[in-house]
Structures are given as structure tokens and as C-alpha cells.
């Protein structure tokens with residue numbers, strides 16, 4: 001996707017992390033170094049378990065990123081297949097211009113197109129980001145959410161949100177992410 005506006009060239013690309021060249025690896029490290037997620041110091045899913053990346057370049061610089069993965073979680077007593085949205089970021093000097101929303105929307109499109117078994121797109125975030133994701137179609141989950149850490153099973157202290165793919169309703173019951181958080 002290419003967007004041209006006032007001498008700015010914005011491109012949005014979708015890459016597999018395993019196919020990253022040095023350009024993408026270095027650009028993502030540079031972008032990541034500018035962003036503070038402010039989340040608890042959990043052990044998060046590793047980069048290789050976060051395969052699909054949406055990269056937003058502005059005039060050749062990487063200024064936005066979001067990723068999607070697939071995971072079978074448990075809700076109540078049943079398994080529930082979801083896409084997981086992670087590492088949503090916009091470089092601090094370009095925030096408020098819609099780039100964060102663009103990478104989230106593109107990541108959702110990728111999940112819908114490539115993850116046919118996924119019923120929802122699930123993310124975890126700070127309270128301060130809830131309104132951002134609500135505007136993009138996500139709803140907060142009220143049920144307790146548990147996840148794995150190297151020292152055992154833990155209760156998530158931050159917000160979990162889900163956006164349906166199609167018309168799926170969120171099932172009732174406690175949530176278990178079945179692995180490290182993303």
C-alpha cells in the first residue's frame with residue numbers, strides 16, 4: 001500500500017519476521033529503541049513466535065509497526081482460536097497522525113485474510129490505550145486472564161481486549177492465554 005501526501009511517501013508492508021533483511025531488522029531495532037510500552041516486566045513471546053509484521057515506512061524510515069500471531073487459548077472450558085495483536089507502535093515524533101491506527105487496521109486485515117480459524121483478535125494493553133483500541137473496534141474483556149511465565153501461572157494485571165472476526169461472540173469464562181503473553 002502506497003500513500004502520497006504533501007511530499008511524504010508512506011508505505012505499509014507486510015513481512016514475515018523470518019524473512020527480515022538487515023534493513024528491516026535494523027529499522028525495527030531503531031524504532032523499538034524510541035518506544036516505551038510501559039507494561040509490566042513479564043517474559044513476553046519471543047520475536048520468532050511473533051511471525052507476521054506490518055511495517056509503516058515514511059520517507060524511507062520505519063515509523064510504525066504492528067504484528068499478528070495465532071494462538072489457541074482457553075475461555076471457560078473450551079478452546080478458542082484467536083489472532084494476537086502485539087507490538088503496536090508509532091515513533092514518538094509522528095504520533096497523532098493516524099499511523100498507529102493504520103498499522104492496527106492493516107494487521108487486522110492480515111489476520112482476517114490469513115488466519116481463517118481465528119474468531120477474535122486479542123491484545124493486552126495499558127488502561128491508557130483502551131480508548132485508542134475501542135475506536136478501532138476492540139472491546140475490553142472483564143473475565144480474569146491467566147498466562148504462563150517461567151516461574152508458573154500468573155494473573156494478568158493489565159487490560160485484555162478482543163475484536164470479533166465476523167460476527168463471533170466472545171465466549172464466557174476465565175481466560176487462559178496458554179503460553180507467554182504477546
Ligand SMILES: CC(C)(COP(=O)(O)OP(=O)(O)OC[C@H]1O[C@@H](n2cnc3c(N)ncnc32)[C@H](O)[C@@H]1OP(=O)(O)O)[C@@H](O)C(=O)NCCC(=O)NCCS
Nearest residue numbers: 035036037088089090095096097098099100101124125132
Ligand atoms: C499507541 C500508539 C501506537 C498510537 O499511535 P498514533 O500514531 O499516535 O495513533 P493515531 O494517530 O492513529 O491515534 C492516536 C491518537 O491520535 C488521534 N488521531 C488520529 N488521527 C489523527 C490526526 N490525523 N490528527 C490528530 N490526531 C489524530 C486519535 O484520535 C488518537 O487519540 P487518543 O490519543 O485520544 O487515543 C502510540 O501512542 C505508541 O506507539 N505508544 C507507545 C507504545 C504503546 O503503548 N503501544 C500500544 C501497545 S498495546
